Amino acid sequence: MTARFIAFEGGEGSGKSTQAELLAKALGAVLTREPGGTEIGMRIRGVLLDPATRALDARAEALLMAADRAQHVAGVVRPSLAAGRHVVTDRFAASSIAYQGYGRGLPIEEVRSLSEWATGGLWPDLTILLDVPHDMAVARLVRGLDRFEREDGAFHARVLGGFRAMAAADPDHWVVLDGTCSVDAIAARVRGAVRERLQLPV
Template sequence: MAGTFITFEGPDGAGKTSVLAALMPKLQAHLAKPVRLTREPGGAKLSEAIRELILDPANTEMDARTEALLYAASRRQHLAEVIRPALEAGEVVICDRFVDSSVAYQGAGRQIGEDAVLAMNQFATEGLTPVRTLYLDVPSQVGLARIEAHRQDRQYDRLDRESIAFHQRVRGAYLRLAEREPERIVTIDATKPLAQVVSDCLGTLHTVLSASWLA
């Protein structure tokens, strides 16, 4: 495909939303190609409806495998309706979460198996893999403290309410993924001030997108 697929990952409280909000205008100013920001779960009408089911705190009875399947279904629709057409049109697609999130949150966090969740999502995505993934890393205690401090300013969903042990399993899975795929996954220290994190991300993206970077 003519476009470039890049994803952002991180545990809860890593600051992905703030980083992407600051980063996107810079990318749009520096790139000759169109840049599209999208998110998971969500990004398309049907996928957003599934997002509401997954994250609704009222859905306490949701089985872990049901949750994993819903994420994969949302991802499939998002890919078919938004991501793949944009890549075929030559756009740079920046996605807030992708398959790595399911491996970390459902595979490790819910303890249903990282390999099993990866296989499910390989089917859903037909093997589409980002050319680069920026993983914003924070210790679990730091991320949860940030969530609590900004609880009134953000959605407080089912995953935010999980135990520290759950979030530590999620982070552990992310670190294993980064160790296993160092050419794809770039780890960014997200405990630094926002401006520094944005600068570090921009430097990584410049390397990936140098052919499209305006002088």
């Protein structure tokens, strides 16, 4: 069986981390995340998410995300796929396009090309977008907010709009699921999508 690469995307508080973990367990897959899927990536994550990181230029932010992604692909994703292991990641390149492109206002195609270069052309076989209205997502955030979570509602609306636009433009590789349902209901729909799209027994 060909190893598959599956990414979960969505805004803050959308539940993608929980669903990524549940799917990885069901598949016996490698579970990873961005930023921070490697030791070097954890250092980059610290800079990116720390609320004390101020006045970070949007291009610098995009480059840090790309650096994390390059290390992630080289150190985790490609080796796992080559070894025949499915990989499930909590965020991948679409997050850069949504956050730094749609959210920060950087040119969309430039951000996409940067991720293309960072990954050596690797994109997920399937991207699952958990669509949750921002006001509901914010209510789920009970811990201290990171630098991205502290952005205003207009920023998060642009990000969510970016995710929706990407999903609509590439329906062969994206599945959009209502993320407002219960954890179990969403997990069942995730497994159904993976069975249908990738023919994986899950």
